[in-house]
Amino acid sequence: MIDIHTHLLPGIDDGVGSIDEVKAILDAYRNHGFTHLVCTPHVSHPTVHSRIDLIRQRYREVKQEADQRGITLMLGSELYVSTSRPSPGIPFAKRFQLIEFN
Secondary structure (H helix, E strand, O other): OEEEEEOOOOOOOOOOOOHHHHHHHHHHHHHOOOOEEEEOOEEOOOOOOOOHHHHHHHHHHHHHHHHHOOOEEEEOOEEEEOOOOOOOOOOEOOOEOEEEEO
16 A cells, blocks of 8 residues: 655654654554555645755655665655745655645
8 A cells, every 4th residue: 555645754844753753653554554655744835834955854764764664655745836835846756746725
């Protein structure tokens, strides 16, 4: 199974708070048969401020934990779309984008 909408990056937006929490969640995903997960932190959201460089750093940390559990982890983003705030977002698999509208 694949989950394409997760907030697994610790300290980023409204997701998990620590690497220990990440480990427990990854174990639960594995135990429920998930093989692929996409991290989709908020990008360009009016009330959640995320830095792309910090997102990428946290992703690398979480990917190591996922790799140890045999889970394929991909980085994407949950792109907030409005008429006044254009943003490129982070597409996963280089072509898919999770979209959030106001």
